[in-house]
Amino acid sequence: MSWDDLEGAGVDASASEVDTRRFGFPVARVRVGRRSTDDEAVAGVLEAFERLRPDVLVARWPADRVRLAGALTRHGLEVLPADTLVYWEGDAAAASGDGADDVVPLAEAPHLAGAVGDLVAATFADYPTHYLASRAFRPDLVLAGYVDWARRTAGEHPEEVLLRLVDGAPAAVATTARVDGGRATEVLLAGTHPDHRGRGVYRALLTGVLGAACAAGSQRLVISTQASNTAVQRAWCGLGLRPVSAWTTVHLRRG
Ligand SMILES: CC(C)(COP(=O)(O)OP(=O)(O)OC[C@H]1O[C@@H](n2cnc3c(N)ncnc32)[C@H](O)[C@@H]1OP(=O)(O)O)[C@@H](O)C(=O)NCCC(=O)NCCS
Missing domain, CATH: 3.40.630.30 (Gcn5-related N-acetyltransferase (GNAT))
Structure with missing residues (x-):
């Protein structure tokens, strides 16, 4: 995910055609922008699952959004920690x-x-x-x-x-x-x-x-x-x- 992809304000989700082709199952990505609330983020993620039907949704959000993983879990999603990306x-x-x-x-x-x-x-x-x-x-x-x-x-x-x-x-x-x-x-x-x-x-x-x-x-x-x-x-x-x-x-x- 490049610098420009991270800069948007809202919740942005799309299918990853490259990953889907490579791994052989539907993969999508979502970026939770800084100015969205946790409720908006949860709604955006649930909407992305409905619309894109991915097996795996790779999600990125600002690392200080520490409550978001719990909120998604409470909505029935499995949340697997993958990494923390640091930008310099x-x-x-x-x-x-x-x-x-x-x-x-x-x-x-x-x-x-x-x-x-x-x-x-x-x-x-x-x-x-x-x-x-x-x-x-x-x-x-x-x-x-x-x-x-x-x-x-x-x-x-x-x-x-x-x-x-x-x-x-x-x-x-x-x-x-x-x-x-x-x-x-x-x-x-x-x-x-x-x-x-x-x-x-x-x-x-x-x-x-x-x-x-x-x-x-x-x-x-x-x-x-x-x-x-x-x-x-x-x-x-x-x-x-x-x-x-x-x-x-x-x-x-x-x-
Ligand atoms: C990390 C990596 C880029 C270092 O490359 P390198 O050519 O060995 O690095 P350099 O010899 O130029 O070292 C520059 C500085 O990096 C740091 N550094 C490099 N290797 C290090 C190590 N194994 N442990 C701790 N510090 C290290 C040091 O500060 C070093 O300066 P110093 O020698 O004066 O202490 C290399 O190990 C690598 O390609 N790793 C896999 C891919 C990767 O991590 N890419 C970067 C992020 S996507």
Whole structure:
């Protein structure tokens, strides 16, 4: 769920065609906006079950809405905790650091496009994504989803994919998108191949991403991860980013 998806005020639900196709059963998503009440959120979720008939409804709401899970349970829904997503942001102009010279946009190195899928597959192989909260989402298909997403971005928007090279070969990757009406760049998928971790590769990658965002006219960089991913949040601290919001993810089913 991207920064822009989270920004709306009300309760917004839709079928997830990509997930439905991938996992072979109906999946829908709902985002509870900040300015809705818990009653409105419950009504929106129940309406989404009626209209979209999902097996699993992946729901996100601001993490301070601590009563909402109980309210949904009282309406007969099974509520499975999946993750807490934390968003951080930083000033795009604040980038400084070594190693960013070896960060290249895929658009300038099209011969590396084929490496993006394999890099994402290795980087996220054991990643504890929210999908794994429900046994219905097969882990191999979850990983395939991330790989397909990265390959699609590499094919369609190579200017939004940045690679950190080590000895000329891709060691870390970031996929990005312009959000907030072009005022910000969001990092969607990013990480370092396990063989290259612990050597400043990710720090250099993000320094390059910040530089590219600034050069493209973005004022801010926005990025998110699971609250449990303290390693990457330490890296963000080192780059001057700050936490800005937290979102609860749950999987809802009819009880
Ligand atoms: C988290 C991850 C991106 C770190 O990549 P990396 O190239 O090893 O990171 P770097 O060597 O550049 O380290 C930068 C900083 O991150 C933090 N960090 C990195 N790995 C860490 C670890 N295992 N434990 C604690 N802190 C860690 C440190 O603050 C480090 O700075 P320091 O070395 O000065 O202490 C990498 O482990 C990864 O790709 N993980 C899986 C995917 C992922 O989590 N992606 C990000 C969120 S979607």
